[in-house]
Amino acid sequence: GAVVSQHPSRVICKSGTSVKIECRSLDFQATTMFWYRQFPKQSLMLMATSNEGSKATYEQGVEKDKFLINHASLTLSTLTVTSAHPEDSSFYICSASGGRRELFFGEGSRLTVL
Amino acid sequence: LAKTTQPISMDSYEGQEVNITCSHNNIATNDYITWYQQFPSQGPRFIIQGYKTKVTNEVASLFIPADRKSSTLSLPRVSLSDTAVYYCLVGDNPGTYKYIFGTGTRLKVLA
Numbered sequence: 001g002a003v004v005s006q007h008p009s010r011v012i013c014k015s016g017t018s019v020k021i022e023c024r025s026l027d028f029q030a031t032t033m034f035w036y037r038q039f040p041k042q043s044l045m046l047m048a049t050s051n052e053g054s055k056a057t058y059e060q061g062v063e064k065d066k067f068l069i070n071h072a073s074l075t076l077s078t079l080t081v082t083s084a085h086p087e088d089s090s091f092y093i094c095s096a097s098g099g100r101r102e103l104f105f106g107e108g109s110r111l112t113v114l
Numbered sequence: 115l116a117k118t119t120q121p122i123s124m125d126s127y128e129g130q131e132v133n134i135t136c137s138h139n140n141i142a143t144n145d146y147i148t149w150y151q152q153f154p155s156q157g158p159r160f161i162i163q164g165y166k167t168k169v170t171n172e173v174a175s176l177f178i179p180a181d182r183k184s185s186t187l188s189l190p191r192v193s194l195s196d197t198a199v200y201y202c203l204v205g206d207n208p209g210t211y212k213y214i215f216g217t218g219t220r221l222k223v224l225a
Contacts, residue, residue, distance in 0.1 A: 006157075013190040032210050043201070044158070093157045095213075101146060103203075103213060105157035 002029060004096050006106035007094075013084055014114055017024045021092055023050075028098030029074035038091040038108075048097045050077040050094075084113040117141070118202045118216040125222045132189045134219045136202030144206040147178060147185045152199045152218070161200070162187070189222045197223045 009018045013019050023033055031052045036044040038071035048069055049057040066088075068080040077096075079086050087105040119137040126132045138147065146165050150158035162169055164176040164185070175188040189196060201218040205211040 004157075008174075034212065036215075043218055046212055046214060049170060049212060059223065079207075091155065101207075102160050103148070104148075105159070108155065108157045 004094060004104045004106040006092075006094055006109050008109060009107060010110045010112075012112045012114065015085055016083055018080055018082045018083055019111060020078055020092075021111070023077045023079070023094030023096070023106050025075045025104075027099060028096075030077075030096035030098050031073060031074060033075075033077040033094055033096040034067060035079050036095070037092045038093060044093060047079075052077075081111065084111070086113045087103050089113045115116055117204050117214060118201055120200075120216055120219045121162065123220040123222070125224060126192055127224050128193055129191050132192050132196075132221060133225075134187045134189075134200055134202075134221070135184055136187070136216075137184050138202070138204045141182050141204050145204045146206065147176065147182075147204075148186075148203045148205065149174070149176065149187045152201065158201060169214045192221075192223045194225060195224050197221060 005024045007022045033050040035047045037047055038044045046059050047062045050069045050071040052071045052074055058064045071077040089112050091108050091110050095103050095105045097103045148163040149161040151161050152158040162174045162176045164178050166178050169176045177186040199218040199220050203213045205213050
């Protein structure tokens with residue numbers, strides 16, 4: 001089946017630094033990818049829609065200058081958490097469908113900001 | 115606002131059949147119903163999808179009444195490894211549709 005892969009799976013960084021998370025569709029092309037974040041014991045919250053070749057669309061309340069999204073190719077979207085703070089510590093998950101009816105999710109990336 | 119409503123949690127015992135119902139009163143004509151399973155620190159994993167009536171695969175069955183305002187995920191003979199959170203999502207084209215997650219149902223299977 002189709003696979004969406006994220007990297008890194010875990011990252012720890014110091015407060016004030018930036019962290020980049022990659023989301024790749026391994027066997028299909030994805031013009032649209034989605035980024036979610038999830039806090040412990042909570043549901044997934046949609047952050048933004050990543051569009052290949054154009055700007056991302058952010059959900060209300062999500063700071064676009066803090067969470068930079070770049071969808072440079074049909075198989076890669078990146079989420080950069082800029083000037084990270086401890087409250088940005090969370091589980092970040094991407095998804096894509098590749099034109100099929102099923103939505104595929106990445107394994108998730110756990111960010112810990114010290 | 116999530117388009118779906120599910121029980122927040124359920125407990126079951128190994129070997130039992132578990133039925134989780136999801137309400138989606140405002141489902142649109144083009145919407146499909148999809149169920150996902152999520153283990154801690156992992157991304158959601160596809161279980162089953164349907165539009166109407168009944169769908170069955172190797173792991174679950176999905177029952178959808180004629181009015182499509184609800185759906186029931188049925189897990190036959192659960193095991194401890196089925197302990198997870200189960201999400202019901204409704205939407206049309208997953209390539210472009212922004213799926214909004216509800217609370218999900220936290221299923222705990224007991225020995």
